[in-house]
Amino acid sequence: MTGGRDLRFRSRLLAFAELTDADRRALDVLLDQRQRIVAPRRDVVTEGEVPRFVHFVLDGWGCRYRQLSDGRRQLLSLLLPGDLFDPCPQAVARTDHAVGSITTMTVAEVAPEALALLSCERPVIVRALWWNNHVAMGTQREWIASLGLRTARERIALLFCEVYFRLQTIGRSAGASCEFPLTQADLAEATGLTPVHVNRMVQELRRDGLIEWGGRRLTILDLDRLCAVASFTPAYLHLDRAVVVG
Incomplete structure (x- = not known):
């Protein structure tokens, strides 16, 4: 049965396309066929696995x-609610990286032939999925640039800004706050720093009155200043195409 998780996923697609009622029903059928719940800190897809499905994140955080x-x-x-991964499993013999859960995740596993059929019947959904994947590639490029160009403080600030804007797009922020279940060890692995260095940078951002972070929740106290610290420009998130879900 289609529930709140599916609606959260649809919120992501609605940010990039206006789905008709028929589009939404077709998407519901697609996502309802096979779903899997993955416990925190487990692999969803292991490196070297033979891919079989396109995966849609219905709920939870992964990486x-x-x-x-x-x-x-x-x-x-x-990977946040509304994202997808392994978009073309039929083109890959074995995966070259792993996908793991950070929190409990609910993923829909869609056979590539079912998605191909939907592509023929529902072009609006296909365009939304294409833009979703385009944003994912842009985000990865920004992370690479961040590792090469940004200081430790700037890298941490960028990640806070990016997550906040991504969650705002799908209606998962509340004012200046959003969920943030990452640990400092996760931040270290995302930014190429040590946990000790991450801790120092987070404390700096707190002392400067830019963020509050605790209890799996992030509050940005001064968004403009935090974006300036990070040299964050949201062009790679393509928010000019997105309609923020309230």
């Missing part, structure tokens, strides 16, 4: 990551 044989791990991107 793409690469891990070396000695245990060192780098987060490649965050």
Whole structure:
């Protein structure tokens, strides 16, 4: 049965396209066919796995990551409600990275042939999915630039800004606050820093009156200043195409 999780996913697509009632019903059918709940800190897809499905994040937080044989791990991107991954499983023999859960996740597993059929019948949905994937690629490019160009303080500030704007787009923020279940270790793996360095930068941002972060919730006290610290411009999120969901 279609529930709140599916509606959260649709909120993401609605940010990039105006879905008709028929589009929404077709999407509901697609997402209802096969769903999986993944416990926190577990792999959704392991590196080297033979991909079979296109995955849609209905609820919860996850990440793409690469891990070396000695245990060192780098987060490649965050997956939030409304995102999708493995968009073309039929084109890949084996996955070259892993996807893991951060919180409990609910994912819909869609057979590629079912998505292909939908592509023929519902072009508006396809355009929304295309833009969704385009934003994901733009975000990954920004993370690469951040690792090469930004200071530690700027990298942390960028991640706070990005998550806030992404959640605002799907109606998952409340005023200046949003959920933020990452740990400082997660931030370290996302920004290429040590947990000790992350802690120092977070304390700096707190002392400067820019953020409050605790109890899995982030509050941005001065968004303009935080964006300035991060050299954050939302162009890579393509918010000029998005309609913020209230």
